[in-house]
Amino acid sequence: MSYQPPVKDLIFCIEHLSHWENVSTLAVYADHDLTDIGAALEGFAQFCAEQIAPLSQIGDTLGARYDNGRVTMPEADAQAYAQFVEMGWQSMTHPVEYGGFGLPRVVGAAAVEVLNAADMSFGLCPLLTDGAIEALLLTGSDEQKATYLEPLVAGRWSGTMNLTEPQAGSDLGRVSTKATRREDGTYGVSGTKIFITYGAHDLTENIIHLVLARTPEAPVGPKGLSLFIVPQKLVEPDGTLGAENAVNCVSIEHKLGVRASPTAVLEYDDATGFLIGEENRGLEYMFIMMNAARFSVGVQGIAISERAYQRALAYARERVQSRPVNGQARDAVAIIEHPDVRRMLMRMRCLTEGGRAMAAATAGLLDIAHHRDDPAAAALAEFMVPLVKGFCSERAVEVASLGVQIHGGVGFIEETGAAQHYRDARILPIYEGTTAIQANDLLGRKVMRDGGETARRFAARIAETEAELANGFAEAQAIGTSLAKARGSFESALDWLLETSHKDIDAAFAGSVPFLMLAGTLAAGWKLAKGALAAQTALDAGQDARFMTRKIATALFFAEHILPDCAAEHARILHGARSLLDADFPD
Amino acid sequence: MSYQPPVKDLIFCIEHLSHWENVSTLAVYADHDLTDIGAALEGFAQFCAEQIAPLSQIGDTLGARYDNGRVTMPEADAQAYAQFVEMGWQSMTHPVEYGGFGLPRVVGAAAVEVLNAADMSFGLCPLLTDGAIEALLLTGSDEQKATYLEPLVAGRWSGTMNLTEPQAGSDLGRVSTKATRREDGTYGVSGTKIFITYGAHDLTENIIHLVLARTPEAPVGPKGLSLFIVPQKLVEPDGTLGAENAVNCVSIEHKLGVRASPTAVLEYDDATGFLIGEENRGLEYMFIMMNAARFSVGVQGIAISERAYQRALAYARERVQSRPVNGQARDAVAIIEHPDVRRMLMRMRCLTEGGRAMAAATAGLLDIAHHRDDPAAAALAEFMVPLVKGFCSERAVEVASLGVQIHGGVGFIEETGAAQHYRDARILPIYEGTTAIQANDLLGRKVMRDGGETARRFAARIAETEAELANGFAEAQAIGTSLAKARGSFESALDWLLETSHKDIDAAFAGSVPFLMLAGTLAAGWKLAKGALAAQTALDAGQDARFMTRKIATALFFAEHILPDCAAEHARILHGARSLLDADFPD
CATH class of the missing domain: 1.10.540.10 (Acyl-CoA dehydrogenase/oxidase, N-terminal domain)
Known part of the structure; x- marks a missing residue:
């Protein structure tokens, strides 16, 4: 397809x-x-x-x-x-x-x-x-930029992030790869890195590994990590490629999905590395890169969702099966006519477009924060990144699963393609920080740290949209009503979490993922609602009636079918902490 | 593991x-x-x-x-x-x-x-x-029973269900395999059947295919189907195996999961078949078999969930990563100590045990209905079967997905085993009738047909349990409060669906899957609540304190974390029909 x-x-x-x-x-x-x-x-x-x-x-x-070190x-x-x-x-x-x-x-x-x-x-x-x-x-440094940026920007060289080690996944403080300063100012990097996406491949002339490692005297834990450039092939002063560096790919993983993307185990054996910035500030630098990557993983979720939706839609149009439940036709019809297939398709579409809407808003905030001194925009962007990553990746798994479901038995056959999306999507809530890591980032760094100020500003902006919706057309009013309920759930959960964080931090974090999903769902519903208002304006101006009508329908479906989940998340946050913290698991 | x-x-x-x-x-x-x-x-x-x-x-x-017709x-x-x-x-x-x-x-x-x-x-x-x-x-017939039952019961022969054809999946009325009566009273069966589980294999001496086919003069549609026994090897009068029948396996499918279970395409080329019962009543007979199979598929969902849970629990105990959020330890701890990992594990356990509880109740009703004239038990059993199939299979996909999540990056690697559960589980909401087919069965045949009588009896029994819970210990009271809310959602949705079915049948069926999930969630929560009452009685009698305490905790977690979804389903049913029925999909 x-x-x-x-x-x-x-x-x-x-x-x-x-x-x-x-x-x-x-x-x-x-x-x-x-x-x-x-x-x-x-x-x-x-x-x-x-x-x-x-x-x-x-x-x-x-x-x-993989064959003998080459991919x-x-x-x-x-x-x-x-x-x-x-x-x-x-x-x-x-x-x-x-x-x-x-x-x-x-x-x-x-x-x-x-x-x-x-x-x-x-x-x-x-x-x-x-x-x-x-x-x-x-x-x-200027020299590093001069050496590496142009070929990377051209795509002639590719880049990798080398964080994970067998004992250091979410917990990067446990990284043990060593980097020892040599007399010439370079470093000898030694250790094993796992789960390195495109860590070895033959698409580009060179691969630039960015590697987290620890210098001999560095403090233990996350504050003793430094970041190094370790090129797969060393670069001569004139920019030509020199000798192969001591970085070896010892295997690639046999994965559930994204199978054409090699996930490498890399062994560094006194490989030549170049320190980026200052020693012991590696994690901080890596987070810059990671924030961008996290946002992009959220966007990958939207991408898989869109592809799965298109595939399911095409199949639902083509596959003829069963008469309509309303008895209005005596013959079997295309399954897109059946209410539950429509429900699944709309769910797929609305989750996809909702994610796209919130990602676009977040990207704009990132642009603004990057190029202008605007702390409010920066804080809101930082607040939104874990929502984009968490919500869009979790929902992508659901959307891909619905895509399989719409295909029925054929969806379980690999050749159909729907199953691949289901397999590929599953990595999204895991890599670049699991959903729980996103939720901890949201609750700990983006909500508690400023006492909920940014979160309240987020809610206040939603309330502004609600006011516009309330004065709008019929669908806008219905959307506004749902949005207000969802925002109410968010604010109540926020109050509870802030208060609880002072007296029972475990109970607050027990609700971190439900809070992430609540906030992400609300953000997507809000942005779709803004889209519906814009669509109505376009409609009034006589523009692109079918597309704009569909944008309003998407926002309405999201409001009626997806926003109600916010109340359930709210209940889990406020009433669900003790039963999970106290849980006893069988031996 | x-x-x-x-x-x-x-x-x-x-x-x-x-x-x-x-x-x-x-x-x-x-x-x-x-x-x-x-x-x-x-x-x-x-x-x-x-x-x-x-x-x-x-x-x-x-x-x-598969090799040249042999599996x-x-x-x-x-x-x-x-x-x-x-x-x-x-x-x-x-x-x-x-x-x-x-x-x-x-x-x-x-x-x-x-x-x-x-x-x-x-x-x-x-x-x-x-x-x-x-x-x-x-x-x-007596002769058929005498010929086939003993070796099937012994497991020396295996059985298959041959329903699906390329154009006839959910819509069995479109079956076109032909069966022509011969002079000796047997039938010549010709056609192609697909998705035949264990349609060809080498585990048993013989395979007994039960095949839906159409006699030459049969009415079109589902009322013209007859059911035939087509043994892979013909059986001699003395019970020994004779000639190979004209049933050929032309290929097996390359599937997302359950890969050691061969899914065959079978070609019948004037194969010898034996009519079961009367002509044109085949679908009716097949439904007897299917009801049992549907229940068992629900149980497979519980099975996969349990296995995924055990695997995730073992990993969460063994994997050490990150310090606790409450700062009470300076070293990294096993991830089972982290609140969100506990949340995921409890969710897995409670969905699994909730499914098991409702399946046990349903199995008992089936036993009673099978061996005693008890129309109320029979009706309730029939009502419960689509809930067991729909709820347990859909939730199994979620539980298996959580199992991958708990493993983090390692979960995406096939060798770990968590990914296999995620792949295997995905067939459950599809085969033996998709979730939508279960929901149509529930709403059309089990709810509307008796005007909601059985559904109301189901709700009334839950209300009885609530009364017991209200007089119980602290956890029982909390469970009872959640259960009452969820039952309220169910009864309100039921009223709306019954009323709407008279004036807008499409709108009623637009809510069929949400209603199935609402009822299934409620049923599981109810049975766990009954389990909690029984556990307290056992505790009071000094029996098996740790296990019984855990049963109460499971019911409480389910009430606090899963039952709140019922209100969201209720909202989707009552407010979500128009937006999906009216949906316009892009060309």
Whole structure:
């Protein structure tokens, strides 16, 4: 089944939900207008649909292959990657001075969605490279930037994040890879890193590993970690590639999904590394990269959801089975006519578009916070990132599962493709910080630390939207009523969590994931509601009636079918802590 | 990881939740008491844990193999199956006159759980054989019973259900396989059947296919279907095996899960078939078999959930990562100490035990309805079957997914085993009737047809339990409060659905799956609540304090964390119909 990038909705989200009126006035983006951006996205979407989307199922079947330290990618992937580089797509959002196009993150988010919907295994390579570029831009020395950025931005080299070790997953303080300073100022890096996405492959000339390691005298725990550049091939002063570094891929994992994306075990054996910034500040730098990556993983969730939805929709239109329950036809009809199939399709669509709406809003806040001194925007962006990551990744698993369900028995057969989405999606709530890690980040750093100030500002903005909805058309009023209830659940839960955090921190954190899901659901419903208001304005102006009517319907369905979950999450937070903290598990 | 069959909880459910006081007084079961049954279950559990459970991962890796019409099972499966037959486990619940042990279905349900938790791929073969036995017992002629039952009950032969064809899945009226009466009274059966579980394999001497087909003059649609016995090898008058029948396996499917269970495409080319009962009543007979199979699929959901839970629990105890959020330890702790891991584990356990509790109650009702003229028990059993199938299968997908999540990155690696449960579980809400088919059955046949009488009786019984809870200990009162709210949601949804069904049948069916999930959640919470009352009585009598305390904690967690979903389902039913029926989908 072919993939049709949802460019119209992506542009709608940029125009109406990404704070475009503020993003577009940032000096750095002054050269770009919506027409521009639309053309760039259209071009990229066409490339992804034609060149990348057909790879997904092939790559899943063939997988990346490991042989004696070398990882070989499927031939079709290698060809497509070469084209990707040739057309300059890696450079979309990166600074012009390093060869980038300099487009804002709101566009980057849309591009990440389209690429990962086409093929998530493929999309992971550029995604990691983006993270390495971001880290070097913010923390690299001028020399490091001069050496590494241009080929990374061009996509000729790729980047990796080397955090995890067998004993150090969520708990990075336990990292034990060693880095010893040599006389020439470089470091000898030794240790084993696992779960390294695209840690070894043959798509690029070089791979730039960013590695968390510990210098000999460093303090124990997370505050003793430093960050190093360890290029797979050393780079000569003139920029040409020199000797192979002492980084060996000893195996790749046999995974549930994203099988064409090699997940490597890397052994560093006194490999030459270059310190980034200062010693012992590695975790801080890594978090810069991780925040961007977390947001992108949320977007991958939207991507998988969209692809699964399109596949299910096409099948539901084509598959004829059973007469309608209302008896209005004597013959069997396409299953899209059956109420429960419609329910599942709408659920898939609304969760997908809800995620897209909140991601666009968050991307805009990140653009603003990055280029302007706006602490309120920065705080709201930081608040939103774990929601995008947590909500969109968890919901992607549900959406992919619904996609299988709509296919019935055929969905369980691998050749159909629906099962692949179900397998691929499952990594999303895990990597770049599990949902629980996102929820701890949300509750600990984004809510408790400022005494709930940002969270209350978030709620206050939703209340403003409710006021607009209340004065609006019939659907807007219905949406507003649901939204107000959900916001009430959020505020009540927030009060309870803040109060409880002072006297029983365990009880507060027992509700962290329910709170994340409550806030994420509310955020998505809110942004869809704003979208519905914008759609009505467009409708009144006679624009694109069918699309705009559908945007209103999506917001209404979300309000009626998804927002009610907020009350259930609220109940779990307020009444559910003791029963889980006190739980006794059988031996 | 080894599997420990939850025999104590299975016995607890039989003793306290299966209406044992009524089941045990049925004449047919007069020979069995709880001690007896406990010993039988213990023996079977030991066999499953030791001989079957180790096969699951091996079978998943090797899969069933197809070569030129023959299907070869993994060698370990063949050996274990031979032992299974030798020890007589297939015959547990079947009538003594055909060589069975004659144990009640409440025990059979427990056995199905244990076997499928050990290895669902393996368990599917006996499960299908059970279905064939049941159909023959109820609808076969004396001669057919004499010919086929004894070897099926012994497990020397296996059974299959041949319903699906490429154009006929949920919609069996579209079956087009032909059966033409020959002069000798047999039928020539021709057509293609797909998705035939264990349709071809080398575990047994013979395979007895039960096949839905259409005679030449039969009416179109579901009322023109007849049911035939088509043995893979024809049976001579003396019971020995004769010539191979014209049934060919042309391929097996490459599936997401249950990979050691061969799913065959069978071609019938004028194969010799024997009519069961009367012509054109095939669907009716098939439903007898299907009802039993549907119940068993629900039990498979409990089985996968239990296995996933045990695996996650063991990992959570062993994996050390991160300091506690309450700062009470300076070192990293086992992740079971972290609140959100506890939340996920408790969710897994409570959904599993909730399913088990409602399945035990339903099995008891089925036993009673089968052996006594008790229309109320029969109606309630019929009402409960789609709840067991729908709720336990949907929740199994969630529980298996949580199992992956608890493992973090390691969960995504196939060798860990958690991912297999996630893959295996996904078929459960699909086969033997999708969740939507269960929901239509519930709403159409079990609720609307009697004007809601059975559904109201179900609610009234829950209200009785609430009254007991209200007079009970502190946890009982909290459980009762949640249960009353959930029952309120159920009754309100029921009223709305009954009323709406008269004026807008589409709107009623738009809420069918939410109603199924509401009712299923309520039923599980109710039975756990009854379990909590029984546990307190046992505690007061000084019995098994730790286990009984845990049963109360399970019911409380379910009440606080799962029952709140009922209100959300209620909202979806009452307010969500129009937005999905009116939905417009993009071209």
